[in-house]
Amino acid sequence: MAISRAECVALDAADPLKRIRDEFVLPDGTIYLVGNSLGAPPKTAAAAVTRTVEQEWGGRLVGAWNASGWFDLPLTTGDRLAPLIGAGPGQVVVGDSTSISIVKTVSAALGLRPGRRVVISDLANFPTDRYVVEGLAEALDGYEVRDVTGVENLADALSDDVACVLLSEVDYRTGARHDTASITALVQAAGALMIWDLCHSAGAYQVDVSAADFAVGCTYKYLNGGPGSPAFVYAHPRHQAEARPLLTGWHGHAAPFAFEPGFRPADGIRRFTVSTPHVMSFAPLNASLDIWERVDLAAVRAKSVALTSIFIELVEELCAPYGLELVSPRDPERRGSQVSFGHPDGYPVMRALIDRGVHGDFRAPDVLRFGFAPLYIRFVDAYDAAVTLAEVLEKEHWRDERYGDRLTVT
Numbered sequence: 101m102a103i104s105r106a107e108c109v110a111l112d113a114a115d116p117l118k119r120i121r122d123e124f125v126l127p128d129g130t131i132y133l134v135g136n137s138l139g140a141p142p143k144t145a146a147a148a149v150t151r152t153v154e155q156e157w158g159g160r161l162v163g164a165w166n167a168s169g170w171f172d173l174p175l176t177t178g179d180r181l182a183p184l185i186g187a188g189p190g191q192v193v194v195g196d197s198t199s200i201s202i203v204k205t206v207s208a209a210l211g212l213r214p215g216r217r218v219v220i221s222d223l224a225n226f227p228t229d230r231y232v233v234e235g236l237a238e239a240l241d242g243y244e245v246r247d248v249t250g251v252e253n254l255a256d257a258l259s260d261d262v263a264c265v266l267l268s269e270v271d272y273r274t275g276a277r278h279d280t281a282s283i284t285a286l287v288q289a290a291g292a293l294m295i296w297d298l299c300h301s302a303g304a305y306q307v308d309v310s311a312a313d314f315a316v317g318c319t320y321k322y323l324n325g326g327p328g329s330p331a332f333v334y335a336h337p338r339h340q341a342e343a344r345p346l347l348t349g350w351h352g353h354a355a356p357f358a359f360e361p362g363f364r365p366a367d368g369i370r371r372f373t374v375s376t377p378h379v380m381s382f383a384p385l386n387a388s389l390d391i392w393e394r395v396d397l398a399a400v401r402a403k404s405v406a407l408t409s410i411f412i413e414l415v416e417e418l419c420a421p422y423g424l425e426l427v428s429p430r431d432p433e434r435r436g437s438q439v440s441f442g443h444p445d446g447y448p449v450m451r452a453l454i455d456r457g458v459h460g461d462f463r464a465p466d467v468l469r470f471g472f473a474p475l476y477i478r479f480v481d482a483y484d485a486a487v488t489l490a491e492v493l494e495k496e497h498w499r500d501e502r503y504g505d506r507l508t509v510t
């Protein structure tokens with residue numbers, strides 16, 4: 101017999117992270133299992149934006165670039181984020197988007213491996229990763245993208261013309277988590293550089309990026325920075341002096357206010373910045389990092405493993421007759437903080453579930469995704485979500501014609 105609701109209530113009462121949930125805005129009557137796409141807002145986010153507008157912008161006007169630290173926001177925020185991915189000070193910058201960060205890091209990696217002309221990507225990568233690499237290879241004459249189908253085929257693809265490999269630590273569709281240490285070692289042993297996309301791992305658990313050459317990731321999912329919040333770039337210190345990211349804007353210049361005619365890269369990680377930081381978007385992210393600074397990442401991972409394991413167990417028991425198939429790895433070590441199930445009618449099933457207050461999302465062709473953000477998801481949420489899913493399937497609510505159209509984008 102799977103766990104009872106009363107046992108879930110008891111787990112919540114004993115949860116060392118239970119008070120953190122109160123620091124987020126969550127609408128009543130909603131079980132929000134989409135923190136792997138857009139995290140919930142910290143309650144302090146709105147005040148942080150107001151403060152930026154009224155006190156910094158309104159109070160100091162252009163002087164705020166220095167007095168409020170706007171100019172250095174990419175570096176100061178990067179230093180705050182660094183511990184969450186196992187990096188140190190001066191190794192992370194925040195700004196732009198993940199797609200732009202891929203341009204920066206892949207181009208830097210290509211420059212560091214002259215003569216090698218191949219970039220490897222996994223076909224399971226989030227599409228933008230693949231698209232950006234494809235565009236770069238086209239724009240920089242003479243480069244080729246080599247797709248692998250699954251990391252198990254990576255070793256065979258690693259010939260001596262491979263400059264770099266771009267993979268996601270956690271697969272956005274399946275929630276499968278790759279063994280970054282062994283893959284990074286394999287890639288580096290072949291003379292190539294390893295770039296990790298951490299979009300689905302940063303904030304889901306303690307990431308260890310220290311062996312990687314470069315990494316990128318977004319801050320709007322588990323890190324709760326808000327829609328369109330700035331992304332991050334990690335560059336290992338051994339590459340910082342030589343790296344030449346393709347996007348050479350004035351904020352990455354050694355002396356931006358010297359207004360020199362030619363580009364000279366800034367020392368260190370600053371050369372991975374390009375242009376004026378989106379100051380307003382940093383405010384909610386820094387409000388979230390105020391929370392993250394107080395959080396024990398070991399407790400985050402322990403809760404994530406427990407939540408996802410309980411959800412899998414409950415769904416498999418309660419929904420056994422209704423054709424759901426676990427897509428995520430059963431071994432928690434091999435999972436991020438997301439559980440995916442396949443169902444041939446996954447789209448209307450998810451719509452019916454959302455109508456009943458349980459928010460997950462759907463990824464073509466047939467995957468129902470449930471993200472468990474450990475800072476604000478409770479064990480009772482996992483329980484109630486599984487029971488509601490069983491009801492939707494048992495009573496066939498999903499057959500309602502309202503759920504058949506495919507107009508929603510997320």
Ligand SMILES: Cc1ncc(COP(=O)(O)O)c(C=O)c1O
Pocket residue numbers: 197198199200226228229268272297299300318
């Ligand atoms: C793995 C991964 N990479 C990149 C992105 C998106 O990047 P961007 O913020 O540039 O749209 C996402 C999600 O949107 C993602 O899941």
Ligand SMILES: Nc1c(O)cccc1C(=O)C[C@H](N)C(=O)O
Pocket residue numbers: 136137138226272509510
């Ligand atoms: N970045 C997104 C957006 O701009 C619109 C809608 C959704 C997103 C997402 O983040 C989706 C997410 N990367 C995914 O794993 O599918």
